[in-house]
Amino acid sequence: REEREEREEREEREEREMSAIFDGYEREYCELSTQLARKTNMLGSLSGDSKSQKVSDINNDLSEAEALIRRMDLEARSLPPDRKGPLLSKLREYKADLSKLKSDAKKSSSKNSDLSNRAELGLVGDHWSASSAAQRERLLATTDRINRAGDNIKQSRQTLLETEELGVNILQDLHRQRETITHARDTLHGVDDNITKSRKILSVMARRILQNKVIMFGIIAMLVGSIGMVIYFKFIRSSN
Numbered sequence: 532r533e534e535r536e537e538r539e540e541r542e543e544r545e546e547r548e549m550s551a552i553f554d555g556y557e558r559e560y561c562e563l564s565t566q567l568a569r570k571t572n573m574l575g576s577l578s579g580d581s582k583s584q585k586v587s588d589i590n591n592d593l594s595e596a597e598a599l600i601r602r603m604d605l606e607a608r609s610l611p612p613d614r615k616g617p618l619l620s621k622l623r624e625y626k627a628d629l630s631k632l633k634s635d636a637k638k639s640s641s642k643n644s645d646l647s648n649r650a651e652l653g654l655v656g657d658h659w660s661a662s663s664a665a666q667r668e669r670l671l672a673t674t675d676r677i678n679r680a681g682d683n684i685k686q687s688r689q690t691l692l693e694t695e696e697l698g699v700n701i702l703q704d705l706h707r708q709r710e711t712i713t714h715a716r717d718t719l720h721g722v723d724d725n726i727t728k729s730r731k732i733l734s735v736m737a738r739r740i741l742q743n744k745v746i747m748f749g750i751i752a753m754l755v756g757s758i759g760m761v762i763y764f765k766f767i768r769s770s771n
Contacts, residue, residue: 557621596629
């Protein structure tokens with residue numbers, strides 16, 4: 532019983548720790564969501580390199596928000612059903628919020644982007660001249676370098692996401708293995724309890740067998756004594 536109570540206390544402590552981890556991820560996501568909304572609203576007033584940098588920051592924040600959602604999902608699914616339900620409900624709201632943030636960021640980043648690019652390349656107004664053509668070449672070269680750097684960043688981020696996904700799968704496998712070990716431990720405790728009960732039953736049976744032997748030997752002794760007395764009184768005493 533003490534081992535069972537200790538095991539239950541340990542499981543409750545682990546559940547509280549998992550819930551605390553979920554709360555920490557939740558706070559990080561809420562702060563990140565607020566920052567994303569503020570940065571998205573700022574896109575309309577930016578242009579050029581400032582806007583590109585802000586879009587890159589937003590994309591990085593969105594990737595981090597997705598990672599937080601996956602971590603919260605893993606922690607929520609590791610809890611018992613009575614505590615898992617409310618957390619999964621909150622998680623669905625956060626997923627909907629993240630989808631809206633992605634949509635808003637995409638609209639804000641693509642709004643008037645074509646006109647801005649044409650202006651930067653000298654394709655509108657009175658900028659179409661030899662100097663603007665040279666500037667356009669420089670901008671195209673710069674844009675090409677930026678695109679290559681962006682591709683490298685995307686590849687690095689994809690590798691990071693794949694690594695994180697692998698870590699999540701490993702954690703899920705470890706959680707399943709822990710449940711299997713816990714179940715096996717509970718089964719062993721049950722077997723141990725049954726063995727203890729069987730040992731007690733065998734002890735009682737052994738005592739009863741011993742008592743029965745003593746009684747049987749007593750009865751045999753009484754019978755032998757009685758037979759001896761009968762023989763004595765009938766033959767020996769009568770002959771005398």
